[in-house]
Structures are given as structure tokens and as C-alpha cells.
Amino acid sequence: MLDVYINFWLLFEQTCAFGAQRMKRHGEGYMHKKLKLSDIILLLLLFGCGMICLIPILNTIAVSFSDRTSAALGEVRFWPVKFTTASYRAIVQEKQFARSFFISVERVILGTCINMVLSVLMAYPLSKSESQFKGKKLYMWTVIFTMMFNGGLVPTFMVVKNLKLIDTIWALVLPGAVPVFHVILLMNFFKGIPKSLEEAACVDGANPWRILCGIYLPLSKASLATVALFCVVNHWNAFFDGKIYIDSPEKLPLQTYIQSLIVDLNPQQMASMTTEQLAEHMKMSSLTFNSAKVVVSMIPILLIYPFLQKYFVTGIVMGAVKE
Numbered sequence: 122m123l124d125v126y127i128n129f130w131l132l133f134e135q136t137c138a139f140g141a142q143r144m145k146r147h148g149e150g151y152m153h154k155k156l157k158l159s160d161i162i163l164l165l166l167l168f169g170c171g172m173i174c175l176i177p178i179l180n181t182i183a184v185s186f187s188d189r190t191s192a193a194l195g196e197v198r199f200w201p202v203k204f205t206t207a208s209y210r211a212i213v214q215e216k217q218f219a220r221s222f223f224i225s226v227e228r229v230i231l232g233t234c235i236n237m238v239l240s241v242l243m244a245y246p247l248s249k250s251e252s253q254f255k256g257k258k259l260y261m262w263t264v265i266f267t268m269m270f271n272g273g274l275v276p277t278f279m280v281v282k283n284l285k286l287i288d289t290i291w292a293l294v295l296p297g298a299v300p301v302f303h304v305i306l307l308m309n310f311f312k313g314i315p316k317s318l319e320e321a322a323c324v325d326g327a328n329p330w331r332i333l334c335g336i337y338l339p340l341s342k343a344s345l346a347t348v349a350l351f352c353v354v355n356h357w358n359a360f361f362d363g364k365i366y367i368d369s370p371e372k373l374p375l376q377t378y379i380q381s382l383i384v385d386l387n388p389q390q391m392a393s394m395t396t397e398q399l400a401e402h403m404k405m406s407s408l409t410f411n412s413a414k415v416v417v418s419m420i421p422i423l424l425i426y427p428f429l430q431k432y433f434v435t436g437i438v439m440g441a442v443k444e
Contacts, residue, residue, distance in 0.1 A: 178419075185209070185413040189406035208413035217371065217378055224290070225357060225375035229421075232294035232356040233349060240303045240348060245333050247304070248311035268301040274365075281366060292366035293359070293374065300355075303348045310344040311337055354422055379414045 179199045184192050191202035212218055247264070251257050271277075277296055286292040314337060322332045338345070363377030373381070 181412045181415050185409055185416050187409060189409055192408045192412075193406060208409045209417075211410065212379065212413055212417060217373070218375075220371060221373050221375040221378035224372065228290060228293050228374055229353055229356045231290065232297075233352040235294055235298050236300055236303065236352040237345070237349060239299045240307055241333075241338070241345075243299060244304045244307035244311055245329075245337065247308045264301055264304065268305075278365060287366055288368045288372060290372075293362055294356070296362070297355075300352070303351060306348060307341070307344055310341055314340055350425070353425060357421060358418065376418060379417065 176199075180197070183199055183201050184197050185208055186201035186204055186206065187197045188203040188205050188207075191197055196202050243264075246254050247257065247260060249257065254260075272280075281287060281292050281296060286295065318336050318340075319332055322336060327335065358376060360374070360376035360380050363374045364380075367373055367377065
């Protein structure tokens with residue numbers, strides 16, 4: 122849900138940025154005269170889509186802070202009813218919560234670094250012409266084939282098991298170490314960089330590593346930020362691979378851990394609880410508890426996005442406006 126909202130909001134921001142760039146180049150008077158009805162409709166449509174995606178998020182946050190009765194009766198809209206933080210206290214009080222949180226942080230850092238390094242190293246040679254990179258078409262068809270088809274869950278599990286990666290952090294980051302879609306994004310961006318810059322560097326005696334690190338990467342901040350955000354979101358939101366590859370409960374990533382949390386108690390658990398604990402537990406339900414899970418999982422992405430937002434806008438303006 123958060124991913125959809127971010128995508129729509131990015132599209133709206135990019136459209137506004139492009140309009141602002143046009144106004145800057147041609148003057149405000151020109152912009153007012155040339156503003157078309159289709160532009161207004163597009164902006165309103167994108168803004169409406171962003172608001173439609175925002176409404177469920179606001180409702181989820183409100184439900185997570187409401188008591189079980191109000192949530193079950195459907196009384197919660199965009200503001201908590203009978204405010205309570207019982208669901209969040211139930212999540213945070215678990216000893217495994219902090220451990221799983223740092224495991225997910227470790228996975229995001231490690232997985233994103235691996236994805237970025239391998240994607241750049243693969244995209245750079247593939248952005249060259251056939252004369253510079255012999256056999257490029259064969260490599261491209263191989264890359265596209267792996268994006269369209271995969272070995273399946275069972276063969277992948279067997280490979281991970283035979284490599285003795287089960288129950289380790291590497292089982293979560295290595296199977297998806299080279300995201301083909303990100304490679305294609307970077308490859309297309311590298312193709313747009315003027316060849317004259319590379320030719321000038323070659324005349325000065327720069328080798329391919331120097332050209333990549335000194336020219337291509339500094340000019341590709343927008344695309345690198347985009348790919349980095351995709352990698353962070355993918356690693357942070359992933360929970361299914363944790364269920365498959367991780368056996369030890371103390372090694373579960375956060376998303377897998379919160380998916381395993383339940384609210385329902387059996388009679389033996391209820392008998393062992395104090396009156397205060399039982400009263401606290403009765404304030405929440407599966408609906409409010411699951412809503413709290415969603416909110417907790419969104420927080421890190423919402424903290425990271427503002428720092429990468431400007432690169433999205435800059436990248437779309439640079440790619441759309443031709444001097």
C-alpha cells in the first residue's frame with residue numbers, strides 16, 4: 122500500500138517539477154498562455170490518485186490506535202476512537218522485536234550494497250555498443266531470460282541449502298543479489314551519458330574503472346538513488362524468504378517476525394496472565410494489531426524517502442528537458 126502511494130506521489134511531483142522547469146525557461150507569461158486543459162486534468166488526476174492512496178494509510182494508522190470494539194464496529198475513519206497504544210506496546214514489549222529490527226537493518230544495508238555494486242558492474246559494460254563489447258546481445262538475451270523465467274521455489278531452496286546458507290543472513294541477500302530490472306534501469310541511464318565525455322577521458326589516459334567511478338557514477342546520482350530506494354524497500358518488506366530460509370526464531374527479520382505475532386490466546390495463557398495484563402490485552406484485536414504491524418513496517422521507508430526525493434525530481438527533469 123505504501124509502495125503504491127509513493128509511486129503515485131512521485132509521478133505527481135515529477136509532473137509538477139517538469140511544469141516548473143518550463144516556467145523557468147520560458148517565463149511566467151508564456152507558461153500562463155500555454156497552460157493547456159490537459160495539463161490541469163493530468164495534475165488533478167495525479168493528485169487525486171495520491172489522495173486515494175493516502176486515505177487507506179490514514180485509516181490504518183487510526184485503527185492501530187483505536188480499541189478493539191470501535192475497530193470491530195467500523196467506527197474508525199481517519200481519527201482514532203478511544204485512543205490506545207496497546208497494540209504498539211504488545212509489539213515493542215516482545216524481546217525478539219529489537220533483535221529482529223536490527224537483523225532487518227543489517228539485511229537492508231548488506232543487501233542494498235550488494236545489489237548496487239553488482240547492478241552497476243553489470244549495467245556499465247552492457248551499456249556499451251556491440252563493437253566495444255563483443256557478445257553483448259548474447260548477454261542481454263540471457264539477462265532478459267532470467268527476468269522472464271526463474272528456476273522456481275524448490276530449486277532455489279535446494280541451491281541455498283546445498284551452499285549451506287540456511288539459517289544465515291546470506292540466504293536473505295544472495296538469491297536476489299543481481300536484480301535484473303535495476304540493471305536495465307541503470308544500463309539505459311548510462312546509455313544517455315554523452316560519449317564525448319568518455320572519449321575525452323580515454324584521451325587523458327583514464328582506464329574503464331576510472332571512467333566508471335569518475336564520470337558515470339557522479340552523473341548517475343538520480344538513477345542510483347532510485348535503484349537504491351527500490352532495493353531498500355524490497356529488502357525491508359520481504360518476509361516470505363525469512364519463513365523459508367530461517368529456522369532459528371532469534372534470527373528472523375522484522376517483517377517475518379511481525380507476521381508470526383498473533384493476538385488470540387489459549388486458555389492456559391489467559392490463566393497465567395495478571396488482571397492488568399488481561400485488561401491490556403482486551404484493548405486490542407487482530408485488526409488493530411495487524412494495523413500496528415503495517416504502521417511499524419512503514420516507518421523506516423518514510424524516514425528514508427525524504428532524503429532521496431530530490432533525486433527523483435532532478436532525474437526526471439534532466440531526462441525530459443532537452444536544451
